Amino acid sequence: MMARARFLHGYRGEGPGAWLAAGCVALALLMVVALLALLAGRGLAHFWPTEIELVTLDDGERFAGRAVREERPVQGQAMPVERLYYTGNRDLDGTVWRWVDVERIAMRERPADLVVVERRRWGDFIGRVVDRNTEAGHLVLESIDGQRLIQPLAEVHKIVYPNAMSSFGKLVAWEQGVWRFLSEGPRSANTAGGVWPAIFGTVLMVLLMSLAVTPFGVLAAVYLNEIAPQGRLTRLVRIGVRNLAGVPSIVYGVFGLGVFVYGIGGTLDTWFFSERLPSPTFGTGGLLWASLTLALLTLPVVIVATEEGLARIPEAQREGALALGATRAETLRRVVLPMAVPAMLTGMILAIARAAGEVAPLMLVGVAKLAPQVPVDDEFPFLHLERKFMHLGYHIFDVGFYSGDIEAALPLVYATALLLVLVILVLNLTAIFLRHHVKARHGALQR
Amino acid sequence: MPALDHVTDSVSPALATTGAVTEIPASASCFEIEGLSLAYGDTPALSNLTLRIPRQRVTAFIGPSGCGKTTLLRALNRLHDLNEEVRRGGHIHLEGQEIHAPEVEVAELRRRVGMVFQTPNPFPMSIYENVAFGLRLQMSLKKRQRDEVIEWALRSAALWDEVKDRLHDSAWSLSGGQQQRLVIARTLAVQPEVLLLDEPASALDPISTLKIEELIRSLKSRLTLILVTHNMQQAARVSDYTAFLNGGELVEYAATDALFTNPRLAQTENYITGRMG
Numbered sequence: 001m002m003a004r005a006r007f008l009h010g011y012r013g014e015g016p017g018a019w020l021a022a023g024c025v026a027l028a029l030l031m032v033v034a035l036l037a038l039l040a041g042r043g044l045a046h047f048w049p050t051e052i053e054l055v056t057l058d059d060g061e062r063f064a065g066r067a068v069r070e071e072r073p074v075q076g077q078a079m080p081v082e083r084l085y086y087t088g089n090r091d092l093d094g095t096v097w098r099w100v101d102v103e104r105i106a107m108r109e110r111p112a113d114l115v116v117v118e119r120r121r122w123g124d125f126i127g128r129v130v131d132r133n134t135e136a137g138h139l140v141l142e143s144i145d146g147q148r149l150i151q152p153l154a155e156v157h158k159i160v161y162p163n164a165m166s167s168f169g170k171l172v173a174w175e176q177g178v179w180r181f182l183s184e185g186p187r188s189a190n191t192a193g194g195v196w197p198a199i200f201g202t203v204l205m206v207l208l209m210s211l212a213v214t215p216f217g218v219l220a221a222v223y224l225n226e227i228a229p230q231g232r233l234t235r236l237v238r239i240g241v242r243n244l245a246g247v248p249s250i251v252y253g254v255f256g257l258g259v260f261v262y263g264i265g266g267t268l269d270t271w272f273f274s275e276r277l278p279s280p281t282f283g284t285g286g287l288l289w290a291s292l293t294l295a296l297l298t299l300p301v302v303i304v305a306t307e308e309g310l311a312r313i314p315e316a317q318r319e320g321a322l323a324l325g326a327t328r329a330e331t332l333r334r335v336v337l338p339m340a341v342p343a344m345l346t347g348m349i350l351a352i353a354r355a356a357g358e359v360a361p362l363m364l365v366g367v368a369k370l371a372p373q374v375p376v377d378d379e380f381p382f383l384h385l386e387r388k389f390m391h392l393g394y395h396i397f398d399v400g401f402y403s404g405d406i407e408a409a410l411p412l413v414y415a416t417a418l419l420l421v422l423v424i425l426v427l428n429l430t431a432i433f434l435r436h437h438v439k440a441r442h443g444a445l446q447r
Numbered sequence: 448m449p450a451l452d453h454v455t456d457s458v459s460p461a462l463a464t465t466g467a468v469t470e471i472p473a474s475a476s477c478f479e480i481e482g483l484s485l486a487y488g489d490t491p492a493l494s495n496l497t498l499r500i501p502r503q504r505v506t507a508f509i510g511p512s513g514c515g516k517t518t519l520l521r522a523l524n525r526l527h528d529l530n531e532e533v534r535r536g537g538h539i540h541l542e543g544q545e546i547h548a549p550e551v552e553v554a555e556l557r558r559r560v561g562m563v564f565q566t567p568n569p570f571p572m573s574i575y576e577n578v579a580f581g582l583r584l585q586m587s588l589k590k591r592q593r594d595e596v597i598e599w600a601l602r603s604a605a606l607w608d609e610v611k612d613r614l615h616d617s618a619w620s621l622s623g624g625q626q627q628r629l630v631i632a633r634t635l636a637v638q639p640e641v642l643l644l645d646e647p648a649s650a651l652d653p654i655s656t657l658k659i660e661e662l663i664r665s666l667k668s669r670l671t672l673i674l675v676t677h678n679m680q681q682a683a684r685v686s687d688y689t690a691f692l693n694g695g696e697l698v699e700y701a702a703t704d705a706l707f708t709n710p711r712l713a714q715t716e717n718y719i720t721g722r723m724g
Contacts, residue, residue, distance in 0.1 A: 229531065316568035319526060320630070324581035325558030325637060334580070335570055 043415030047177030049162040049170050052114040052126060056107040063087055064114055064126050064144045088124035092147045096123060097407055112164040118157040185372040195416055200374045201389035202423055206356050208291035213351055217302025218344050225310040226332055245300035253361030256293030261285055261365055281386050285366030287375050288385035293365045294358060298351035305350055309343015345435035349428055356424040359393035367394045392420040477502040477641060477671040478523060483537035485518060492518045493695045505663060505672045507686035515695040516675045520643050524560040525553050561639035565646045567626035569618035574610050577618045577629055581637035596636055604632035605662050624655025641671045649677060660685050679719055683707050691715050
């Protein structure tokens, strides 16, 4: 009875307020789950080797393709349902999509010899392999409508017989597809292939940003909280810092372009890289300037979090150190700062969360549509800060809005979005793990 | 300088007849406080205090809340320096030297005048590192020497037997009473001449309190102790001299036995019998 009464009325009779609050939490959770489910469903399904249908229309015409979705062209009218097929063979037909009136379909078969050939140029071929000439290094392919072509093996990524695959084989193929998406560079104007350079660019940019913003923000917070006289000016600076967090990110992008790229970068070029002018080295957007711009963007977050951490340290700890004959600097370094490390890491976590998803400022200071070379290689100085880089967020934007074939791009948009969420999650978890480790070292720090 | 400069004018005639504190000559005093006044901004906290604190004795400051006893204690190791609002007048001499003189290094002064606070404030480090903290600031010792000093300090604070097997555990895993003794050990490790104790047992249970009081008595042979307490019985139990402060003024200052058994002033008597404060 007791338990039931509590369930119905909440603890200590909070009444409908508690239900409303709990409902809001439930709704928020539901939306997060729905978001992830949408991204995962649409994105990951793309890599599943769906079976190929051999379709015969009522007029005897035949073609092969993957059924993608069905649509009623005009809502509410008695129009026939149309089905979209992915037919591949851009080089033979000029298009890879075909809408078919469902009522015109006379027969659908799934012959096991239908093949999907993933090629470096022209995208997928769907049809049959007529001849495999390993010596000459080419395949002879024939589409369903009888067109033949000779496909050099060197330009073939993968040959799949989806209709002949077992479920397990499909699972393996799916895993391979996902892995290639993660580990390969983009192809066909970003509408195919993988996103590895974008993953690498995103993570590297965020790490460089953290390296830049954490010491800078921590020192600023230490000055504001520990060293500066707590007068009106300090209060004003503090309010200013907090308000900086609200400046739209594109404004930081403009600032980065003006100050970092044209200002500092241009000056560096005239001093050190004048032999390469007029082609700029640092005087154009690049990894370094993007990282610094985002560091600037996230600086207020780090300062505020660190300051709050410093303010939480009991005065007794400072006095304890001073009473032992420590100077103010020694007290700061040996007692106050170690105790504030978890707060600093909290600041870093918030900074990462904010920076990893920013796209707008990057477009001005160094992100590239296509930069298949990652900015780290075996060529001195190994880390190429001046290079342009790819970013998952910008990749989503680019694939979604600037690819010629939105039907092909859409699943990649979902998959990349899911990946961006996961990358941010991993970055955050790493920082949270680090903070937990630091806290554990200090024992039960919270009293 | 008059012989009775250690008491305020209002009570000196009374004390002159008993001679209660005339037994503290300048040569036997550790601190000599002369005309000390102190204010937080516009709020006066201490006015014109003059007293001598005897070397290697326990002196207790008692008085109602807000009477200025903690303020006086914190003036002795210049902990008020941190607060920009505090204004001070008068002099404090430690072993004949003005502690506010420009050549005095405040960090060195605070090493000589150690302080234990009301709530135990061990650092978030191991027990060992807590005691080593002050040592590391002062000098670089070989590990073996440092270990010896740390053992000595923990023994002096009557904590060694309880922690010798877990020196590298977090100091915050200790009980409140152990933490307070650890803080005392930490302070002893840097060899102070004076130990200021700001209600060191007020946050502790009776048994821990007892241990702290025993510790205070045992340390008397080595250093000067100054104790701020709310607890009259505690002052009576552990101190040799007691100063009663009220409203920022020194009301009465005498040997503890004399002050508790035969207070000169009605105000003091009211306070120690519990009719005031």
